[in-house]
Amino acid sequence: MADKAKALQPLVHDEFDDDDDKPLAHRVQKEVALSTADDDSDDDKPLAARLPLGLRTSERKDSLPRTEPAVVKAASLQSKPSTPSLSMKTPKIVVIPQSLGKPDSKMEVDGDDDEDDIPLAQRLASSTSLIKKVVQQKAKASSSTGTTAIAARKLLEKKKVKRLQAQRMVIKKKIITRTTTKSKKIEPASGDGVKWTTLEHNGVIFPPPYEPHGVKMLYDRKPVDLTPAQEEIATMFAVMIETDYAKKERFVKNFWDDWKPYLGKNHVIKKFELCDFTPIFQWHAREKERKKNMSAEEKKRLKEEKLAAEEKYMWAVVDGVKEKVGNFRVEPPGLFRGRGDHPKMGKLKTRILPHDIVINIGKDAPVPECPIPGQKWKEVRHDNTVTWLAYWKDPINDKEFKYVFLAASSSLKGQSDMLKYEKARTLKDYIDNIRRTYTKDFSSSDPTKQQIAVATYLIDRLALRAGNEKDEDEADTVGCCSLKVEHVSLIAPKSLQFDFLGKDSIRYFNTVEVDERVYKAIGQFKKGKKGGDDLFERLDTTKLNLHLKGIMPGLTAKVFRTYNASITLDTLLQDTRGETTIEIIADYQRANKEVAILCNHQRSVSKGHSAQMERLELKMQELEEQLEELETDLDRAKRGKPPLKDSEGKVKRNQTPEALEKKIASTTQKIDKMRLDMRVKDDLKTVALGTSKINYMDPRITVAWCKRHEVPIEKIFNKSLLSKFAWAMEVEPDFRF
Template sequence: MSSSEDDTPLVRAENQAISNERISKSEDKAMDKQIPSNGHVEPGISIRMGPVDDMDVDVPATNGGANGKRKARNSIPNGKSYKDASSSEEDDKPLSKRRRTSQQATAAKNDSDSDLSDVPLKARNLPKASAEQIGASSDSDVPLNTKLVKKKEDIEKAAAKEAKAIRSKEKAAPKRKAKVESDSDDDVPLAKKKVPAKKAPVKKANGVKKEVSDSDAPLAKKPATKKTKAKAAPTPVKKGKVKTKGEEDQDREAEEEEEEYRWWEDTAKGDGTKKWDTLEHNGVVFPPEYVPLPKHVKLVYDGVPVTLHPEAEEAATFYGGMLNSTHNVENPTFNKNFFEDFSAILDKTGHGKDKDGKTVKIKKFEKCDFKPIFEHFDSERAAKKALPGAEKKALKAEKDAAEADYMYCTWDGRKQKVGNFRVEPPSLFRGRGEHPKTGRIKKRVAPEQITINIGEKAKVPPAPAGHRWKEVKHDHEGTWLAMWQENINGAYKYVMLAANSDVKGQSDFKKFEKARELKKHIDRIREDYRRDLKSEKMVDRQRATAIYLIDQFALRAGNEKGEDEADTVGCCSLKFQHITLRPPETVIFDFLGKDSIRFYDEVKVDAQVFKNLKIFKKEPKTVGDDIFDRLTTSALNKHLTSYMPGLTAKVFRTYNASYTMARLLKSLKATGNVLEKVKAYNDANREVAILCNHKRTVAASHGASIDKMNERISGLRYQVWRTKMMMIDVDPKIKKKKGAEFFERPEDLTTEWVKQHQDAEVEEMRQKITKKFEKENEKLQLDGEKEMKPRELNERLEKADELANKYKKENKTGKVEAEGKGPSIEKLENNIDKINQRIENMKIQMEDKEGNKEVALGTSKINYIDPRLTVVFSKKFDVPIEKFFSKTLREKFDWAIKSVDEDWEF
């Protein structure tokens, strides 16, 4: 499926090595001899998630090394290899003392004779996923890798079978239609026509009779069911409210209700280029003007307090206000970029003045002391935090009232929430990961830079006094309300509708429908790229290898970057140093991916893919040369569209995650209580994340979080023991009846631990009582009523004192008095059962949390798994959707929640 232009070598950087146009058979065979085989290949799974044997081998100098951890949202100091960046020697050094990453190796050109691409990385302790993490039993003899590979193979076989079935039905549809027309008995007298026997209703999908599922039919055309009560055509449905206070109130509320537009039942809407007919909004909210610092707060330069021009002072506050962000202010690049921009403003405004009015030239960053500015802002933050709740609410209410008119727009006559209607205030650009422009000053955006998009007949929102808009447009094909260009990267910022708006919902809907459409073609695509892995044409072989990596390991396609942009790459832009080959079939990826976040992974690949990568890395290629030098992202996506309109590399990530989840949920039999069902869902989600390589670094707070949960479980176990002791207080004979062992305190709950736990429990009670007292006083203040006096708080705190005295007595006597009204053995045993159930639930939650520590469940669930699958699980197993989607996500995926029932299929 390649075009003639595919044979044309791409324009590359000067002195960059280019692969040969064709691969000769002799070269192919020679490469086979160089690659030893273990006779068994298990491709398609990240081996970081399974057992990895230690190997005493060296890190290749060409690859920049790789620690076994993937850093999430972390930068790697310049001048260092990734291995160095993760070494224990450097972990405790401040960023300013660390070296920065260099993409260019210092290896001499004469060293290129030796093929270093096959030298494996030094072994390291890599994160592993236990069998329990994917819901398997821990005592299984089957290795995790083998299980997942087998499961992935089964899923691919099922996908191929399903794709063929879908195409066969679509192909058969016209023939059936023709047969029906030819067999028509319209001319036969009515009396002589045969009346067919009654049959069960048959659902239709895309014009083809389907007895079981209508999952492939457009939602608008699905027949109504008792569960969904869907209409044949999109019909506005009233949002129901609770009817109270008689018929008059009902009528009044009915008039105030808005019609809910069920756009997902009208799939034809929005297919064209025109997105709206009428559009009205109130523009954007600008940040407040700069308020100068108090006269006693100044930047100190070389020990001298200096007065700055307001523009320069504002820039100084950007840096001074964030001295507590050591990640940034200890970054040499951040400091260098800031001071360059700050110096330009100082040169323009005349630098600073001392107390006598003499000019002070600010030339060296090291002589600048921003601490007085930081202390001023820090005290302001503390004062704001200490404000009474009533004042905080009043300030928020005032802000909300000022912004109320900007929060909504009217889109085709419907009220829609606007997402980011605030113009970003000036500040320092931080970027993510290892961004080269971190520390640059983001300038204040003026109305003259902003273009407004609005309907022709709508009133154009007025610009701030003394200003005007850059332009007013009526772009019916655009879904933006306003736009401007920021000064850091020259990128355009857009004011768009909120995530829960119709427009955003339709965008998500189309994304997942595109992935569903890929079901029909996935088998042909996989067959073709596996065949082309052996193509004689280099362009075809490179393209096939890239699609394999994108499909099997969820790599992003990657795009071309400018010189001043972060050095991030994707599959098509991988360079020589970004992959290391470890025979017989292991590929080690190590590069900066999206948002400058390091991507590190070790994967097993098909033997042919391993051989291809070896060919793509062969001499004279070296550090800095492209692996896929005859392929671009645009050429790859152009090839994919030949299978299906609109198909791009990123659709594979959505398809693989959604299809895998659909297969897992189909065979899932969730039982037990809600928590156990949620865990079953998370186990499936986790497996999808592992199979689709959605991994993350273990959070720094994970260990503390698990310790806290363990402490809570221990606290509940202590309560179980206390309750047992209360049984002895009620009936001393019960000890002999139950046996002394039943009443023994667990060994790990030592006397020292008990004392610490009791003290913590008493302190927690004090804090809760105090907090509740303060909240009640704030409410009284808001209502204009008299506040309670401190004496009331002291009286309430006596409960905590009583608890402390109770524990003191128990520790002294070794006895626990029964609590509650009319305590009995039966009641106390019921209490023990309830506490034990809480312990079990907490253990399930902790096991779930531990299993998720290295897997990005949120990434899969929110971005790649069709939300309708989560809704299906929720309805099928009677689990509240709130257990899976937060309020924000329920609003975002409102269309999914309302559009399917438990029988829907991806």
């Protein structure tokens, strides 16, 4: 089997508890840009004002175009000195055996140029550019005529534009009537605008080849010989035998199914039940301990060697500006963990090699040299309409892709973030009309229109994700469009109880009071259906997003989510009442918590939470005893008496009443701070504040709030967020979302 297998990453390091369960790819979705502007109402009544409606919980359980103004672009380039091209020295060659992969697995890029594969947004964009072209041509032609001719030409021009717009509306109607199309993941296509002119980088860094350790596992209590490929996969499982994953039937079954082909039919190992991985586990534990006990000098040397090897991959040069690259490391092989009861947990993540990777780089830039002899990149592209530097198919789900982008602190990412939040801010100019329209359609005689209205209401009021239809081998997570009858229960007189697994298999359990017409409509949608039937059988994410883009350009469920998260934070922060910095920060965290609850950003209670609270409680008791002792000493000092002996029976020195009063004030402040910290810590034990802060809350709201209340921004944003949101730091204190 050696010629059939690919060697994998060495498993001697300490990173078996890393973030393998995080999503492995950015899903690529078709974007359809439809032009509309049917409302200029300026009513932006915040969702936060109606939080009791949307957040009455009975029990809670566990890339955009780079089109910034020229001034902004110039400033961003001037702020960073021009950097010479990156060094493209040939890296050290590492020989990796061509084995242990999916047998005969090849990934081919579809070269079909059929127009059906062109994103609808691009087709509509071409229609828009045609309109603009006609206008420009007519304007040019009219410049040489008199005023009468100009007026006549303008009239003809308007008629021509109207005809073209009518043609575009026909295209839009055709799109909207494509009722059978389901959302699907597609291979990355070109973007919708030039993002860069020149791009240089050094590609990606691969994990080192596997080094066999030679420790034999036991089968039926007897040592067993394994090839390096077989041993590597066995080691992947062995290091996890004391985790909850190794106790899950699905995890074990998937591991066994993927390991068997590498063992072969004639191998002595036939049954998983007779396998004993303990010797390998013990070897791994010793290796961890050995690394832990290394001297500080040795650890420092290893760290410096690692940084030196990675240095050239950490940077790219975009339009002459040196920018940091995000995750430039190819993911090492291992066993997939997933979240919740993911159907693919335990499956083997095979080694990614150069022939799996597509590189994107400037046309005149040197192509990164392939670091593995006998290998070459799958493809080299020169697409300046996208911002990714490399991508490859996910080894677990070949419908998903793993990308390498510039770091969050890069100018491109900063511009993308700013545009994202500006898009969400634009929604306030449309939101009143949108709500008025979907409210009117609650009682529509058209069942499709009625379902779209109810779904839009739920996305707006509850910040639900749109949701995609899942294949059998994908985690059965749910969004608005993929809700089943069994996920929503009617509770009289007009409440709905939602119970389903959301993104990352996190349970969404919420009971909310809704509009009476929504309550009745949900009852109609459920009528005559079984528990596993679609609640919105006439709707999918493609149709919903087409509808949303028809009422506001670029509107999606995520824009709703970003808008509602940001407007909620902005509104709640207006009620900041704290007097001290500690109290003011607690007000912020409470507002952040409400946003996290709205977005269903939960986390399980950490194992150490109870112990941590007990330690804080003990410290609190000690401080209270100190305070009581100080107050006694103060009383005696005022009466001219010496202080009592301390708890250990030692005589305390005499102190003036003024000195004791200062100590009492200081100790009281410590007690108040600790009491507040304990309350906040316990209050937030099941809420993940970070996700909404990173992805959904406009950072300018936080920066402006910090400036208004003189709170150091470092108290709210950690180092990585300060870098990510550098573009937001110059906002004025009176900024409102």
